[in-house]
Amino acid sequence: MSAEQKLVLASGSPRRIELLGQAGIEPDTLYPADIDETPLRAEQPRSLARRLSRVKAEVAAENIRGDVRFADAYVLGADTVVAVGRRILPKTEFQDEARECLRLLSGRSHKVFTGVCLITPKGRVRQTLVESRVRFERLTREQLDSYLASGEWRGKAGGYAIQGFAGSFVVKLVGSYTNVVGLPLHETVSLLTGEGYKVYNTWTTGKH
Numbered sequence: 328m329s330a331e332q333k334l335v336l337a338s339g340s341p342r343r344i345e346l347l348g349q350a351g352i353e354p355d356t357l358y359p360a361d362i363d364e365t366p367l368r369a370e371q372p373r374s375l376a377r378r379l380s381r382v383k384a385e386v387a388a389e390n391i392r393g394d395v396r397f398a399d400a401y402v403l404g405a406d407t408v409v410a411v412g413r414r415i416l417p418k419t420e421f422q423d424e425a426r427e428c429l430r431l432l433s434g435r436s437h438k439v440f441t442g443v444c445l446i447t448p449k450g451r452v453r454q455t456l457v458e459s460r461v462r463f464e465r466l467t468r469e470q471l472d473s474y475l476a477s478g479e480w481r482g483k484a485g486g487y488a489i490q491g492f493a494g495s496f497v498v499k500l501v502g503s504y505t506n507v508v509g510l511p512l513h514e515t516v517s518l519l520t521g522e523g524y525k526v527y528n529t530w531t532t533g534k535h
Protein backbone atom coordinates (compact mmCIF):
# COMPACT_ATOMS: atom_id res chain seq x y z
CA MET A 328 0.00 0.00 0.00
CA SER A 329 1.40 3.43 -0.82
CA ALA A 330 2.20 5.56 2.22
CA GLU A 331 -0.31 8.32 1.53
CA GLN A 332 -3.55 6.45 0.88
CA LYS A 333 -5.85 6.18 3.87
CA LEU A 334 -9.15 4.42 4.31
CA VAL A 335 -11.85 5.21 6.87
CA LEU A 336 -14.50 2.53 7.29
CA ALA A 337 -17.76 4.16 8.37
CA SER A 338 -18.82 1.02 10.21
CA GLY A 339 -18.56 -0.85 13.45
CA SER A 340 -19.53 -4.17 11.90
CA PRO A 341 -16.95 -6.92 12.56
CA ARG A 342 -18.24 -8.69 9.41
CA ARG A 343 -17.33 -5.76 7.19
CA ILE A 344 -13.87 -5.44 8.74
CA GLU A 345 -13.30 -9.15 8.23
CA LEU A 346 -14.51 -9.10 4.62
CA LEU A 347 -12.25 -6.17 3.75
CA GLY A 348 -9.39 -8.04 5.43
CA GLN A 349 -10.09 -11.01 3.18
CA ALA A 350 -9.24 -8.76 0.23
CA GLY A 351 -6.11 -7.51 2.00
CA ILE A 352 -7.64 -4.16 2.89
CA GLU A 353 -7.11 -2.83 6.39
CA PRO A 354 -8.93 0.39 7.23
CA ASP A 355 -6.76 3.01 8.92
CA THR A 356 -9.60 3.82 11.28
CA LEU A 357 -13.24 2.96 11.97
CA TYR A 358 -15.89 5.61 12.22
CA PRO A 359 -19.26 3.96 12.93
CA ALA A 360 -21.87 6.61 12.15
CA ASP A 361 -24.77 6.60 14.58
CA ILE A 362 -27.64 7.40 12.24
CA ASP A 363 -31.41 6.93 12.14
CA GLU A 364 -31.99 3.80 10.03
CA THR A 365 -35.81 4.06 9.93
CA PRO A 366 -37.15 3.61 6.38
CA LEU A 367 -38.97 6.57 4.87
CA ARG A 368 -42.64 6.08 4.11
CA ALA A 369 -43.05 3.68 1.16
CA GLU A 370 -39.28 3.49 0.72
CA GLN A 371 -38.16 0.52 -1.39
CA PRO A 372 -35.64 -1.87 0.21
CA ARG A 373 -32.99 -1.12 -2.41
CA SER A 374 -33.46 2.64 -2.00
CA LEU A 375 -33.09 2.31 1.76
CA ALA A 376 -29.80 0.39 1.47
CA ARG A 377 -28.51 2.95 -1.00
CA ARG A 378 -29.56 5.96 1.05
CA LEU A 379 -28.25 4.64 4.39
CA SER A 380 -24.87 3.64 2.97
CA ARG A 381 -24.48 7.16 1.67
CA VAL A 382 -25.57 8.81 4.92
CA LYS A 383 -23.12 6.62 6.88
CA ALA A 384 -20.24 7.58 4.58
CA GLU A 385 -21.19 11.28 4.52
CA VAL A 386 -21.54 11.56 8.29
CA ALA A 387 -18.17 9.85 8.80
CA ALA A 388 -16.49 11.99 6.12
CA GLU A 389 -17.85 15.21 7.58
CA ASN A 390 -16.61 14.34 11.05
CA ILE A 391 -13.28 12.83 10.18
CA ARG A 392 -12.08 15.46 7.68
CA GLY A 393 -11.32 17.83 10.56
CA ASP A 394 -8.61 15.42 11.68
CA VAL A 395 -5.51 16.22 9.60
CA ARG A 396 -4.52 12.56 9.51
CA PHE A 397 -7.68 11.77 7.54
CA ALA A 398 -8.16 14.97 5.55
CA ASP A 399 -7.31 13.06 2.33
CA ALA A 400 -8.81 9.71 3.24
CA TYR A 401 -11.21 7.54 1.28
CA VAL A 402 -14.38 6.93 3.28
CA LEU A 403 -16.44 3.76 2.82
CA GLY A 404 -19.96 3.11 4.14
CA ALA A 405 -22.33 0.17 3.65
CA ASP A 406 -25.81 -0.89 4.62
CA THR A 407 -27.52 -4.26 4.31
CA VAL A 408 -31.29 -4.66 4.01
CA VAL A 409 -33.26 -7.92 3.94
CA ALA A 410 -36.66 -7.88 2.26
CA VAL A 411 -39.50 -10.24 1.51
CA GLY A 412 -41.18 -8.66 -1.48
CA ARG A 413 -41.48 -4.98 -0.59
CA ARG A 414 -41.47 -5.68 3.12
CA ILE A 415 -38.29 -4.56 4.84
CA LEU A 416 -37.28 -6.82 7.72
CA PRO A 417 -35.77 -5.26 10.83
CA LYS A 418 -32.28 -5.60 12.23
CA THR A 419 -33.50 -7.81 15.05
CA GLU A 420 -32.87 -6.80 18.65
CA PHE A 421 -35.56 -8.94 20.32
CA GLN A 422 -36.29 -12.65 20.13
CA ASP A 423 -39.93 -12.15 19.13
CA GLU A 424 -38.86 -9.98 16.22
CA ALA A 425 -36.36 -12.62 15.11
CA ARG A 426 -39.00 -15.36 15.37
CA GLU A 427 -41.36 -13.34 13.17
CA CYS A 428 -38.61 -12.77 10.58
CA LEU A 429 -37.61 -16.44 10.47
CA ARG A 430 -41.22 -17.53 10.08
CA LEU A 431 -41.52 -15.18 7.13
CA LEU A 432 -38.29 -16.43 5.59
CA SER A 433 -39.06 -20.13 6.12
CA GLY A 434 -39.65 -22.09 2.91
CA ARG A 435 -39.40 -19.12 0.57
CA SER A 436 -37.08 -16.74 -1.23
CA HIS A 437 -36.07 -13.31 -0.06
CA LYS A 438 -33.69 -10.62 -1.23
CA VAL A 439 -30.67 -9.08 0.39
CA PHE A 440 -29.51 -5.65 -0.76
CA THR A 441 -26.29 -3.97 0.25
CA GLY A 442 -25.60 -0.37 -0.64
CA VAL A 443 -21.95 0.64 -0.72
CA CYS A 444 -20.84 4.27 -0.83
CA LEU A 445 -17.31 5.52 -1.35
CA ILE A 446 -16.29 9.14 -0.85
CA THR A 447 -12.94 9.89 -2.44
CA PRO A 448 -10.26 12.28 -1.10
CA LYS A 449 -11.53 14.85 -3.65
CA GLY A 450 -15.08 14.46 -2.34
CA ARG A 451 -16.43 12.43 -5.27
CA VAL A 452 -19.31 10.17 -4.21
CA ARG A 453 -19.48 6.74 -5.85
CA GLN A 454 -22.21 4.25 -5.04
CA THR A 455 -23.22 0.75 -5.87
CA LEU A 456 -26.16 -1.45 -4.93
CA VAL A 457 -25.88 -5.22 -4.95
CA GLU A 458 -28.75 -7.69 -4.82
CA SER A 459 -28.71 -11.39 -3.88
CA ARG A 460 -31.59 -13.86 -3.72
CA VAL A 461 -31.65 -16.41 -0.94
CA ARG A 462 -34.02 -19.32 -0.50
CA PHE A 463 -34.48 -20.95 2.91
CA GLU A 464 -35.74 -24.46 3.47
CA ARG A 465 -38.96 -24.84 5.42
CA LEU A 466 -37.84 -24.52 9.04
CA THR A 467 -39.01 -27.01 11.62
CA ARG A 468 -39.99 -25.95 15.10
CA GLU A 469 -36.74 -27.46 16.41
CA GLN A 470 -34.64 -25.49 13.93
CA LEU A 471 -36.47 -22.29 14.77
CA ASP A 472 -36.23 -22.70 18.54
CA SER A 473 -32.59 -23.75 18.42
CA TYR A 474 -31.66 -20.85 16.20
CA LEU A 475 -33.44 -18.39 18.46
CA ALA A 476 -31.63 -19.86 21.46
CA SER A 477 -28.29 -19.42 19.68
CA GLY A 478 -28.63 -15.64 19.74
CA GLU A 479 -26.94 -15.39 16.33
CA TRP A 480 -29.85 -13.30 15.05
CA ARG A 481 -28.98 -10.37 17.31
CA GLY A 482 -28.26 -7.17 15.38
CA LYS A 483 -28.56 -8.93 12.02
CA ALA A 484 -30.74 -7.68 9.20
CA GLY A 485 -33.64 -10.11 8.72
CA GLY A 486 -32.79 -11.95 11.95
CA TYR A 487 -30.14 -14.30 10.62
CA ALA A 488 -26.49 -14.56 9.67
CA ILE A 489 -25.67 -16.70 6.65
CA GLN A 490 -22.07 -17.06 7.87
CA GLY A 491 -23.28 -18.92 11.00
CA PHE A 492 -25.78 -21.69 11.81
CA ALA A 493 -28.34 -20.20 9.41
CA GLY A 494 -26.04 -21.06 6.51
CA SER A 495 -27.55 -24.55 6.85
CA PHE A 496 -31.03 -23.15 6.05
CA VAL A 497 -29.99 -21.94 2.61
CA VAL A 498 -31.11 -24.17 -0.25
CA LYS A 499 -30.30 -21.65 -2.96
CA LEU A 500 -28.30 -18.45 -3.30
CA VAL A 501 -28.30 -16.39 -6.46
CA GLY A 502 -25.71 -13.63 -6.53
CA SER A 503 -22.96 -12.56 -4.18
CA TYR A 504 -22.43 -14.41 -0.89
CA THR A 505 -20.33 -11.60 0.61
CA ASN A 506 -23.19 -9.23 -0.20
CA VAL A 507 -25.42 -11.23 2.15
CA VAL A 508 -22.80 -11.18 4.92
CA GLY A 509 -22.69 -7.38 4.66
CA LEU A 510 -20.16 -6.18 2.09
CA PRO A 511 -20.09 -7.33 -1.56
CA LEU A 512 -16.40 -7.83 -2.00
CA HIS A 513 -16.12 -7.82 -5.77
CA GLU A 514 -18.13 -4.61 -6.17
CA THR A 515 -16.41 -2.89 -3.23
CA VAL A 516 -12.94 -3.64 -4.54
CA SER A 517 -14.06 -2.42 -7.99
CA LEU A 518 -15.31 0.85 -6.50
CA LEU A 519 -12.03 1.38 -4.64
CA THR A 520 -9.70 0.51 -7.51
CA GLY A 521 -11.86 2.53 -9.93
CA GLU A 522 -11.17 5.60 -7.80
CA GLY A 523 -7.44 5.01 -7.53
CA TYR A 524 -7.22 3.21 -4.20
CA LYS A 525 -4.45 0.63 -4.46
CA VAL A 526 -5.76 -2.74 -3.34
CA TYR A 527 -3.55 -5.31 -4.99
CA ASN A 528 -0.13 -4.24 -3.74
CA THR A 529 -0.90 -5.66 -0.27
CA TRP A 530 -1.28 -9.07 -1.99
CA THR A 531 2.28 -9.01 -3.20
CA THR A 532 4.04 -7.58 -0.16
CA GLY A 533 3.20 -10.63 1.94
CA LYS A 534 1.87 -8.42 4.73
CA HIS A 535 -1.59 -10.00 4.68
Ligand SMILES: Cc1cn([C@H]2C[C@H](O)[C@@H](COP(=O)(O)OP(=O)(O)OP(=O)(O)O)O2)c(=O)[nH]c1=O
Binds near residue numbers: 338340343405507
Ligand atom coordinates in the same frame (compact mmCIF):
# COMPACT_ATOMS: atom_id res chain seq x y z
C1 LIG B 1 -28.45 -11.11 6.22
C2 LIG B 1 -27.22 -10.96 7.07
C3 LIG B 1 -26.94 -9.77 7.72
N1 LIG B 1 -25.82 -9.66 8.49
C4 LIG B 1 -25.49 -8.41 9.19
C5 LIG B 1 -24.55 -7.52 8.37
C6 LIG B 1 -24.74 -6.18 9.03
O1 LIG B 1 -23.79 -6.07 10.10
C7 LIG B 1 -26.15 -6.26 9.61
C8 LIG B 1 -27.04 -5.30 8.90
O2 LIG B 1 -26.97 -4.06 9.52
P1 LIG B 1 -26.28 -2.75 8.92
O3 LIG B 1 -27.07 -1.59 9.41
O4 LIG B 1 -26.07 -2.90 7.45
O5 LIG B 1 -24.84 -2.73 9.60
P2 LIG B 1 -24.41 -2.62 11.12
O6 LIG B 1 -25.36 -1.77 11.91
O7 LIG B 1 -24.15 -4.01 11.65
O8 LIG B 1 -23.00 -1.93 11.01
P3 LIG B 1 -22.60 -0.42 10.55
O9 LIG B 1 -23.85 0.37 10.32
O10 LIG B 1 -21.78 0.12 11.68
O11 LIG B 1 -21.80 -0.62 9.31
O12 LIG B 1 -26.60 -7.60 9.43
C9 LIG B 1 -24.94 -10.73 8.62
O13 LIG B 1 -23.92 -10.63 9.33
N2 LIG B 1 -25.20 -11.89 7.97
C10 LIG B 1 -26.31 -12.07 7.19
O14 LIG B 1 -26.49 -13.15 6.62
